[in-house]
Each structure stands twice: as C-alpha cells, then as structure tokens.
Amino acid sequence: xxxxxxxxxxxxxxxxxxxxxxxxxxxxxxxxxxxxxxxxxxxxxxxxxxxxxxxxxxxxxxxxxxxxxxxxxxxxxxxxxxxxxxxxxxxxxxxxxxxxxxxxxxxxxxxxxxx
Amino acid sequence: xxxxxxxxxxxxxxxxxxxxxxxxxxxxxxxxxxxxxxxxxxxxxxxxxxxxxxxxxxxxxxxxxxxxxxxxxxxxxxxxxxxxxxxxxxxxxxxxxxxxxxxxxxxxxxxxxxxx
Numbered sequence: 735x736x737x738x739x740x741x742x743x744x745x746x747x748x749x750x751x752x753x754x755x756x757x758x759x760x761x762x763x764x765x766x767x768x769x770x771x772x773x774x775x776x777x778x779x780x781x782x783x784x785x786x787x788x789x790x791x792x793x794x795x796x797x798x799x800x801x802x803x804x805x806x807x808x809x810x811x812x813x814x815x816x817x818x819x820x821x822x823x824x825x826x827x828x829x830x831x832x833x834x835x836x837x838x839x840x841x842x843x844x845x846x847x848x849x
Numbered sequence: 850x851x852x853x854x855x856x857x858x859x860x861x862x863x864x865x866x867x868x869x870x871x872x873x874x875x876x877x878x879x880x881x882x883x884x885x886x887x888x889x890x891x892x893x894x895x896x897x898x899x900x901x902x903x904x905x906x907x908x909x910x911x912x913x914x915x916x917x918x919x920x921x922x923x924x925x926x927x928x929x930x931x932x933x934x935x936x937x938x939x940x941x942x943x944x945x946x947x948x949x950x951x952x953x954x955x956x957x958x959x960x961x962x963x964x965x
Contacts, residue, residue, distance in 0.1 A: 765951065777940070777955040790952060823892060831951075837884065838953060840894035 736761065738841035740826050746847045752814040755844045758807055759828030767838060768801050768811050769825040777825070783809065784831065816848045851876050853943050855956035862931055863964055869916065870926045870959045872941030880946040883924045884953065885913070888938040897939075900924055931963045 739758040747753045759766050768780040781801035782790040788801070798817070803809045813820055823845050827838040852875040862868045874883065883900040898910045900917050908915045916925035928935055938960050942953040 767952065776957050779952045782952055784951070825894065827894075837896045837899060839896065840886075843892050845892075 738826055738828050738839055740824075740841035740844050742844060743842060744845050744847075746849065747816045748849055749818060750815040751848075752812065753816055753846065755811040755813075755824050755826075755846075757809045757811070757826030757841060759809070759826070760830075760839055761807065763828035763830050763839070764806070765829040765831050765838075766803060766809050767827040767829075768809070769827065771823045771825055771843070780811065780824075813846075816846075818848045821846055821848050851878075851943060851945055851954050853941055853954050853956040855941055855959050857959045858957075859960040859962065861962045861964060864931055864933055866931055867927065867929045868931055868961065868963075870928075870939050870941075870961065872924050872926070872956055874922050874924065874941070874943045876922075876943065876945055878945035878947050882944045882946070883915075883917070884942040884944070885915070885924075885926045886940045886942060886955075888940065888958070890937070894940075898926070928961075931961075933963050933965060936961055936963045 738760055741756045745753055764785045766783045770778045770780055780792045780799055783803045786803040798814055800812045823843045825843045826841040829838045854873050857871055881902045885897045886894050887897050888894045898908050898913045900908045900915050907917050912929045914927045938958045940958045941956040944953050
C-alpha cells in the first residue's frame with residue numbers, strides 16, 4: 735500500500751501569495767490531520783478531518799489557514815496570504831479510526847519558505 | 850489540560866548499547882494511549898510503539914520497549930543494541946480517549962545520536 739503522499743515537497747513563496755499544499759492519505763484511512771512543525775513550536779495541529787468532516791481546527795490557525803477534504807483520498811491546505819512566519823514544514827498524517835488503536839502515518843512533509 | 854514533556858534535548862550513546870529516553874505526561878482522562886515516533890534526518894516520521902493505559906504489561910516491538918510507570922505518569926522508551934541508523938529525533942505523544950479530541954499531543958522530542 736502506498737503511504738501518505740504530499741506535494742510539493744518544497745515550496746517557496748513571496749509574502750502575500752496564496753499557496754496550496756496537497757495530501758493523499760493512505761487508502762482506506764478515514765482520519766486526516768494537518769500539522770505544522772517548527773523548531774520552536776514543535777508539532778502543532780492545524781486541522782483534523784474524520785470521513786471528510788472537519789472535526790478540529792487549530793484555534794491559532796483559523797485566520798489564514800484553510801484545510802479542505804475534497805474527497806476521501808485528497809486534501810488541501812491553503813495559506814492565504816502567506817507571511818514569513820509561516821515558513822515551516824507542513825505534515826499530513828492519516829489514520830484508520832479504531833477505538834482501540836490510533837497510530838498515525840505521516841507523509842514526507844512540504845517545506846515552505848516564505849520570503 | 851493534556852501535556853507531554855520530554856526533558857532530554859539530546860542524548861549520545863555508543864552503538865550496541867542500551868538507551869532510555871524519558872517522557873512524562875499530564876492527563877485527567879483515565880483512559881489514554883501513549884505513542885513513540887521517530888523522525889529521521891530526512892524528515893520522515895515513523896510510528897514505533899504504543900502503550901495502552903489500561904495494560905500493565907510494557908509494550909515491546911523489536912528492539913524497542915517501553916517502561917510504563919502509570920503512577921508517575923511516565924512512559925520511557927528503551928532501545929537495546931542501538932545501531933547507527935537509530936540516530937534520529939524521538940517524539941513521545943499521547944491521545945486521550947474520552948476528551949472528545951482525537952489529536953495527538955506531542956512532546957518536544959529528544960535527539961538521539963548513536964556513535965560508532
């Protein structure tokens with residue numbers, strides 16, 4: 735089975751631009767997460783979907799960040815407008831929901847640099 | 850509030866030895882899952898091992914094992930017979946069962962360097 739796929743792997747944007755990051759979860763997984771990783775803040779949850787429904791939206795990220803799950807096998811994260819402080823690695827993870835188990839499988843991440 | 854703390858920023862060991870990485874957590878939930886993940890130099894994050902709060906036995910997978918001390922809210926990761934390729938950042942994470950939130954709360958990570 736293919737793992738979590740993320741594109742692009744690297745993105746460079748000018749301040750004020752709109753960027754869209756893409757994620758394809760593991761086939762059959764019904765939970766999808768977007769995280770941001772920085773050296774200072776570590777791993778922070780941006781959004782969480784279950785079966786395409788938005789379950790949690792990181793409070794600090796509602797302003798310019800919008801995640802969508804267009805179908806069960808594709809999700810996007812839009813940042814609009816970008817700011818230099820958005821420079822980070824954006825990780826997508828998926829999981830198969832089971833009350834007794836909950837390993838998340840991570841994608842390779844997208845490294846975003848905002849100039 | 851739920852919180853996961855890893856106080857060891859970095860650890861260096863000689864290969865083939867055993868290393869323990871510490872993690873303490875805070876939760877008001879009586880039922881929760883604890884996880885350890887590994888992030889390699891390439892950035893890939895890989896799930897290693899899980900401990901369910903209701904299980905008394907320490908989980909073991911390959912050369913990874915856990916030291917679960919529930920009264921101390923502690924979940925240590927033990928790597929035996931370390932190898933060079935074990936060099937990575939190790940994250941501890943927790944999920945509460947009944948909080949209504951399904952997200953993982955991660956610690957800040959411990960950088961492990963295994964030297965020849």
